[in-house]
Amino acid sequence: MDRTRNYLLIFAGNLVAAYYIFEEGTFAKPLMFATFMLLLIMTIDYMKSRNKYTLE
Incomplete structure (x- = not known):
């Protein structure tokens, strides 16, 4: 839900700009x-x- 809210705010900001x-x-x-x-x-x-692994 947190990502959805952030994406909505980003979309609204981009639309206004x-x-x-x-x-x-x-x-x-x-x-x-x-x-x-x-x-x-x-x-x-x-x-x-997706790339959360390390080379260790």
């Missing part, structure tokens, strides 16, 4: 940007949590 960056007045481009950023962050988190 992208809405101010893309000055077209449309909602599609910021939504697409925020979704792709969320997928990138989720993929990186998954890859980092």
Whole structure:
């Protein structure tokens, strides 16, 4: 549940930031940007949590 809340906050922050960056007045481009950023962050988190072993 903690990860879900963090992902939701990240998505909302990216959406607001992208809405101010893309000055077209449309909602599609910021939504697409925020979704792709969320997928990138989720993929990186998954890859980092998968490699928890050491070489010892």
